[in-house]
Amino acid sequence: MGPVLSGLTKLQSVENRLRVIKNKLARCRRSVILQENQVRTLTNSLEAKKEEIQLTKVQSDRLELELKSRDEAIAKLRASLNSAKTNKEYAAVLTQLNTTKADNSKLEGQILDLMKDIEADEAECQQIEEQIAEQKKTLENTRTESEQQAVKHQAEIDGIQKEWDQAAKDVPEEALHIFKRVAETYDGEALSIVEEQEENSAVYSCGGCFMSITPETVNLLMTKDDIIRCPNCTRILVLSVTGEQT
Numbered sequence: 001m002g003p004v005l006s007g008l009t010k011l012q013s014v015e016n017r018l019r020v021i022k023n024k025l026a027r028c029r030r031s032v033i034l035q036e037n038q039v040r041t042l043t044n045s046l047e048a049k050k051e052e053i054q055l056t057k058v059q060s061d062r063l064e065l066e067l068k069s070r071d072e073a074i075a076k077l078r079a080s081l082n083s084a085k086t087n088k089e090y091a092a093v094l095t096q097l098n099t100t101k102a103d104n105s106k107l108e109g110q111i112l113d114l115m116k117d118i119e120a121d122e123a124e125c126q127q128i129e130e131q132i133a134e135q136k137k138t139l140e141n142t143r144t145e146s147e148q149q150a151v152k153h154q155a156e157i158d159g160i161q162k163e164w165d166q167a168a169k170d171v172p173e174e175a176l177h178i179f180k181r182v183a184e185t186y187d188g189e190a191l192s193i194v195e196e197q198e199e200n201s202a203v204y205s206c207g208g209c210f211m212s213i214t215p216e217t218v219n220l221l222m223t224k225d226d227i228i229r230c231p232n233c234t235r236i237l238v239l240s241v242t243g244e245q246t
């Protein structure tokens with residue numbers, strides 16, 4: 001393997017390590033975001049529950065008011081019952097009084113149901129509040145832990161980045177440009193090893209996309225130090241990543 005391809009191979013191995021640690025850092029940050037989202041979801045459901053309680057209270061207040069005015073109507077009906085002059089009048093007032101009373105007890109039942117709903121919702125609110133407190137504790141722990149991890153990861157990234165810069169110096173500018181572009185496309189995987197499908201079969205394929213590679217291409221890779229890209233996936237083809245093969 002000539003200096004161009006072996007330089008790229010070296011760069012690829014540093015790139016791989018860099019990506020691994022960068023992914024670790026990203027995962028670290030993501031775990032905090034996930035916990036934050038959970039707190040937010042719980043907070044939202046708490047707010048929704050509280051709003052529901054508020055609406056139920058408004059409804060029950062309205063029914064209370066209605067009940068009060070009906071109680072006043074009952075008092076009036078009782079008074080007219082006492083002052084009724086004829087039996088017919090008495091009977092009519094009595095019927096009205098009984099109807100109003102029946103309506104009232106129905107209203108009282110409705111109000112009671114609403115009160116029960118409010119109580120249940122309030123208990124649920126308390127439960128959610130406890131969950132939020134618990135989740136916030138977990139979040140803080142995760143945050144502290146992940147901040148410590150992030151510092152470690154970042155230091156490691158800085159170190160590997162220096163190695164990367166050093167390795168990149170050994171690669172010609174044009175080749176480096178291609179490497180970066182393909183790496184961008186394939187999540188860091190710019191190089192692809194040509195694989196022999198079966199031992200000594202002389203049938204080759206790209207290790208990245210598994211499309212076949214001609215023996216002529218393999219010949220060129222053995223004899224020259226040129227960048228040859230897979231015609232299908234455009235990865236830079238090499239015969240091995242160790243650089244032992246020539």
Ligand SMILES: [Zn+2]
Pocket residue numbers: 192206207208209210211230231232233234235
């Ligand atoms: Zn390919």
